[in-house]
Amino acid sequence: MPWGEFKDTAAERRLFQRRTVVMLLLVFVLLSLLIARMYQLQVVEHDIYTTLSDKNRVQVQSVAPPRGLVYDRNDVLLAENRPVFSVTLVPERVGDMEQTLAKLQGMLSISDEDMERFHRRLLEPRRPFQELPLRYDLNEQEIARLAVHRHELPGVEVSAELVRYYPHSELTAHALGYVGRINRQELQRIDPVNYAGTNYIGKSGVERFYEQLLHGRVGYQHVETNARGRTLRVLERENPVPGEDIRLHMDLRLQQLAHELLDGRRGAIIAIEPSTGGILALASVPGFDANLFVTGIGVEAYRELSKSVDKPLFNRALRGQYPPGSTLKPMLAVAALDSGAVTRDKTIWDPGYFRLTPGGRPWRDWKRGGHGWVDLTAAVAESCDIYFYEAAVAMGVDTMHQYLSEFGFGEDATLDVAGALSGLLPSRDWKRAVHSEPWYPGDSVNLGIGQGYMLATPLQLATATSVLANRGNWSEPRLLKDIKGDRSIDEVLPTGNHQSIELENPDDWEYVVEAMAEVMHGSKGTARGAAKGAPYRMAGKTGTAQVFSLAEDEEYDEEEIRERLRDHALFVGFAPVDDPQIAVSVIVENGGSGSGTAAPVARAMFDAWLLGFPEEGEALVVGSSEGDSH
Amino acid sequence: MAAGSMFSESLRHPLSGPRGIWSFLHIDPVLMLLLLALIAGGLVVLYSGADQNMAVVKAQGVRMGVALVVMLVFAQLDPSVFRRWAPWLFAAGIAGLAAVLLVGVGAKGAQRWLAIPGLPRFQPSELMKLVVPMMAAWYLSRHYLPPRLRHVAVALLIALMPMAMIILQPDLGTSLLVGAAGIFVVFFAGISWRLIGAFFAMVSVAAPLMWFFVMRDYQKQRVLTLLDPQSDPLGAGWNIIQSKTAIGSGGMDGKGWLQGTQSHLEFLPESHTDFIVAVLAEEFGFVGMLTLLVLYLLIILRCLYIAATAQDSFSRLLAGALTMTFFIYVFVNVGMVSGLLPVVGVPLPLVSYGGTSSVTLMAAFGVLMSIQTHRRMISA
Secondary structure, eight states: OOTTTTSOHHHHHHHHHHHHHHHHHHHHHHHHHHHHHHHIIIIISHHHHHHHHHHHHEEEEEEOOOOOOEEOTTOOEEEEEEEEEEEEEOGGGOSSHHHHHHHHHHHSOOOHHHHHHHHHHHHSOOOTTOOEEEEOSOOHHHHHHHHHTGGGOTTEEEEEEEEEEOTTHHHHHHHHOOEEEOOHHHHHHSOTTTTTTOOEEEOSHHHHHTHHHHHOBOEEEEEEEOTTOOEEEEEEEEOOBOOOEEEESOOHHHHHHHHHHHTTSOEEEEEEETTTTEEEEEEEESOOOTHHHHSOOOHHHHHHHHHOTTOTTSOHHHHOOBOOGGGGHHHHHHHHHHHTSSOTTOOEEEOSEEESSTTSOEEEOSSTTOOEEEOHHHHHHTTOHHHHHHHHHHHHHHHHHHHHHHTTTTSOOOSSOTTOOOOBOOOHHHHHHHHSSOOOHHHHHHHHTTOTTOBBOHHHHHHHHHHHHTTTOOOOOBSEEEEESSSOGGGTSOOOOOOOOOOSSTHHHHHHHHHHHHHHHSTTOTTHHHHTTOSSOOEEEEEEEOSSOOOTTOOOOTTTSOGGGSOEEEEEEEESSSSOOEEEEEEETTOOOIIIIIHHHHHHHHHHHHHOOOOTTOOOOOOOOSOOOO | OHHHHHHHHHHHOTTSSHHHHHHHHTOOHHHHHHHHHHHHHHHHHHHHHTTTOHHHHHHHHHHHHHHHHHHHHHHHSOHHHHHHHHHHHHHHHHHHHHHHHHHOEEETTEEEEBOOTTSOOBOHHHHHHHHHHHHHHHHHHTSOSSOOHHHHHHHHHHHHHHHHHHHTTTOHHHHHHHHHHHHHHHHHHTOOHHHHHHHHHHHHHHHHHIIIIIOOHHHHHHHHHHHOGGGSTTTHHHHHHHHHHHHHHHTTTOSOTTOOHHHHTTOSTTTTTTTHHHHHHHHHHHHHHHHHHHHHHHHHHHHHHHHHTOSSHHHHHHHHHHHHHHHHHHHHHHHHHTTSSOOOOOOOTTTSSOSHHHHHHHHHHHHHHHHHHTOOGGGO
16 A cells, blocks of 8 residues: 555544644653652652661761770789681671571681571571671681682671780689670670670679779761671761770789699689788689680580589689688687687697587597697697687687688678688577577587688688788788779779777787797797798798598598598798788698698798799799698 | 745755755754753763763763764664565564574573674664564554554554563563553554553453563562562662662752762662662752753653654654653653662663663664654645
8 A cells, every 4th residue: 555645644643643742741741750759759758868878878886995904013914905807797788698608618617616606696686787706716817718709708797806815814814804705694784885896794803893994985986888888988986985904913923923833733822912902813723714715615615624623613712612720720819819718828738639528529639649738829830729629619609700700701801803702600690590500619619720610712811811910900802903094093992891900909919920920930830841941930820621521530541532532731821920011821622731732832922922033944842741730 | 935935945955054954964953952962961970870980981972972873874764764674674573582582692590682693792672672663653554544453453463572572581671662662653543542441451451460470570579679668678679779768868959970979889789770860869969850851851842743743654653652662761760760660671761871772762863863854845
């Protein structure tokens, strides 16, 4: 058909033009719709989208403050921070999680534990776009490997954070404590704002007690990010306030010496500077590597530590509660003199046993056959049990309880030692409440030589010894020496509330101290072997804590008793006598005799503190010399 | 007969007046000016959308140059050439689409290209945007208008057959534009309103069937996402949320050129291709968007004028359909970026980065210029 022929071209054109008008209307309507839509988005809802856009672009990130450093009294760093690299995943940005994890497993060594923990965290409620850590402490090779494959791993980031590091890990673990990841309970009690960027919190020791001081204040930065959350630039920053650096009374050299002295054994040594109450050394051996706990210890490693028979995680110095044994005698001597139960002139005849009533049960002296005639000085110096049996009965439980509590027994008398236990100072009320029994005179007899119900921690023994050295003046034990900053120590260190012990005759202090000096320097002193050749005078008291009671007529045979059932060796003392610089308590578990095992340890501590530390490599000869057992 | 002598004079001496020059060159100056303005503005926005990557802008400039040449070449051809070639081109196009489905190469799960050795990769579906309206116009203009029902049916078949083949590739955006081009021809031809009503009734029946039997999961996902972008904020909804945020945060006069944070901070995906309008909206605000839409409107008005004043039915139908297809580009693109329509891969005409569609579009404008400048004065 020829084009245009036989057709009403004019009608067709009119038809087309009408249709064009319809289309034109359609175009107008639809374009108006688009314009209306733009108006809606850009004018009406502009604010909403501006907010969204800013939120997209600007993220507020918290900046964790660097944790305050901890120094010893000589400015040796005890706790510092080091950067640790970890790999984190943002699940929202990870495409295929399983595939990504599989890839990562090919690149890094990821333990099943890490994997399990990651999957657990994945299911826990969390903020969107929050990073989930998969593995900590990457080595440089692993970081490099991740960097190379970064483009294949969307949502996977390597992040650095400052993590606590203890350069003297084993030496300081029990004294300093350590930090660890914030757990669920801690999350409940911390300030969520101030801890917004913080992953670690003090779990024990100084780290726990001075958490607030060491933590500092969180900072913020507004950062511009791209869609993948990568930070492009920092828009605004409010710097965090770093935690304050603190200095402890502790002397790392003394601490190290204490560890060396106890090496291979189990025990604790506390050294206190009597004038200040500053804790110079706080050793509990064996120790453990606190660094293991910082980023999270593995189940296997933890099991090994917690199942060990040596209990390395157990802080013997603060939490080991032992019968103080004869080390309690100097404090009891003060009590006996001041309460008038005995006088300086009082002498007794020690036949080797003591009976409350004629024909009653005999309490034996440690020395078979007895000491003969003894006065109080001899009773302390030779550790005569019979004298103190009699004195205890004469004093009664109430008097003993009162004096012993004035020495800080039965409570945690420390100012800033987290986790210290209070031991057990028995009393009438206590016995009735716990045992539903009255206090028997026999209980007083036992208490007279620090046995029976009485329990004390090595820290308490050192504290009481320090009070003795101070002639009754109290300086509660403390770890913090000063804060490296503007703040005064008074703002953070709790104040002590202990009254000085005032004696009727203040001269009694010197009397008891001299009796303790006799222990070391007297011809019959139980620890005379340990004091041999010392250019200064020292005061001390040996002790033995029974691990189990011997049956009445059973012979004590060390050879036969398995090592773990041997007595604990104890010693308390201070030096020099006239100007006490250091007070110590030593306990060597299953060490046998206080004189043979514990006293030489104390002597080595005294020597180091008063005469200078032994040179590197110099042999420490602290043998268990033959001697009396008390 | 002053007017008559002027007429004949200009007919004899095509270079004697400004209108004469354009007629000689077969360029419509109004349309040309509007297109150049659009292309130039597009390059400015692209510079920002492509993160100030000059290489991208240059490549696009070269493409637009090529597209302009293609337009001018098409403009030189007499409309009758298109009419004569229409059936052959259509047959070739269908063959090409079949070949794509059989031996085509593809990317991202779709087969769209024919790789014929020695030729650049070739997308037959793109060609169909031009060929389908030509074929439909060719067919309908052979009969009396308005068309009878069976002519309508054949014309719709001409449109729907390639449309279906393109959906199978799958390429929803292109198939939509190809189908629309054919349907516009039918509409312009004067299809009765009753038939139009019947058509919409049919669509409303067909739509659910399409949903269950034809559409791919990802296509369904796009539709669902449109209804509720928040349902999948990090997957399919991400683009829409981010582009709406970009547009909305632009406000009345925008954040300023190169200052768009959404696009530059990588929140906005495809910021220099399909989603470039969001860059423009963010940086130039409502004012910028209004300017863009008015520019498009002016182009459409000019093209519809050309269609309305064309001399024969074929030219009218073809011109009208091409114009409306162009408009559909604009509407679908802006609609999808602003969250009114589902996300289908339709570029913003002459602004989005990308070659093929620009060339096709400019070829279409070439056809329109050809229709405008080859009018025979005697029948005017």
